[in-house]
Amino acid sequence: MHYNECFGCGDDVEGGLHIQSAVAEGMVVVSQFEVTDAHQGAPGLAHGGLLACAFDEALGSTVGNLLRRPAVTGRLETDFRRPVPVGSTLHIVARLDGVAGRKIYVSADGRLDAEDGPIAVQARALFVTVGFEHFTSHGHTDAMQKFRQARTREREDWDINP
Numbered sequence: 001m002h003y004n005e006c007f008g009c010g011d012d013v014e015g016g017l018h019i020q021s022a023v024a025e026g027m028v029v030v031s032q033f034e035v036t037d038a039h040q041g042a043p044g045l046a047h048g049g050l051l052a053c054a055f056d057e058a059l060g061s062t063v064g065n066l067l068r069r070p071a072v073t074g075r076l077e078t079d080f081r082r083p084v085p086v087g088s089t090l091h092i093v094a095r096l097d098g099v100a101g102r103k104i105y106v107s108a109d110g111r112l113d114a115e116d117g118p119i120a121v122q123a124r125a126l127f128v129t130v131g132f133e134h135f136t137s138h139g140h141t142d143a144m145q146k147f148r149q150a151r152t153r154e155r156e157d158w159d160i161n162p
């Protein structure tokens, strides 16, 4: 599933990361993140915080696509192994490592410019399953309304590879 106003994956979010994710063979979720000038930290290189954001997105999408349950990031760890230059594409492969009650463990590797490129970033995260009231009670009601309307319009509820 896909929320159009998400900073990570929303198509219409100006300055967003525009990450696309899809389930692939072997129960992994693959995502691509194209690094542009807008994502710079040090000159010519991606900002580490935005790379962490890209992994939050890729890992969240893994939870959403493989488990189809609402969950939020509780903990996110990143290892920055190599610089990620502006103009490069990070190929992220994420997997589900385990589920224990409400706790969902996921991890991912990000490779530079090719599916078999060198590993530049690795991440692990704990997502925690929440009820829909998490969003209705903590989030803006208008946003939830918009989300629901869009889902109804598209008739696409938790589809794999929408």
Ligand SMILES: CCCCC/C=C\C/C=C\C/C=C\C/C=C\CCCC(=O)SCCNC(=O)CCNC(=O)[C@H](O)C(C)(C)COP(=O)(O)OP(=O)(O)OC[C@H]1O[C@@H](n2cnc3c(N)ncnc32)[C@H](O)[C@@H]1OP(=O)(O)O
Binding pocket: 001, 002, 008, 056, 057, 058, 059, 060, 061, 062, 063, 064, 065, 069, 070, 071, 072, 073, 074, 075, 101, 102, 103, 126, 128, 130, 132, 135, 147
């Ligand atoms: C209609 C809306 C649908 C939304 C869809 C939602 C999900 C996504 C699915 C598909 C979408 C596709 C892509 C999504 C892409 C990106 C997703 C980005 C995700 C985010 O960007 S999301 C924003 C950042 N995120 C937060 O805004 C969370 C703020 N936070 C809280 O809201 C609470 O903190 C919460 C709920 C996390 C827990 O609170 P709580 O009271 O419900 O539960 P509790 O504290 O008991 O934790 C239960 C067990 O998790 C362990 N635990 C918890 N936190 C831990 C930590 N940090 N380290 C180690 N263990 C931890 C405890 O130790 C306990 O473990 P145990 O059961 O063993 O004791």
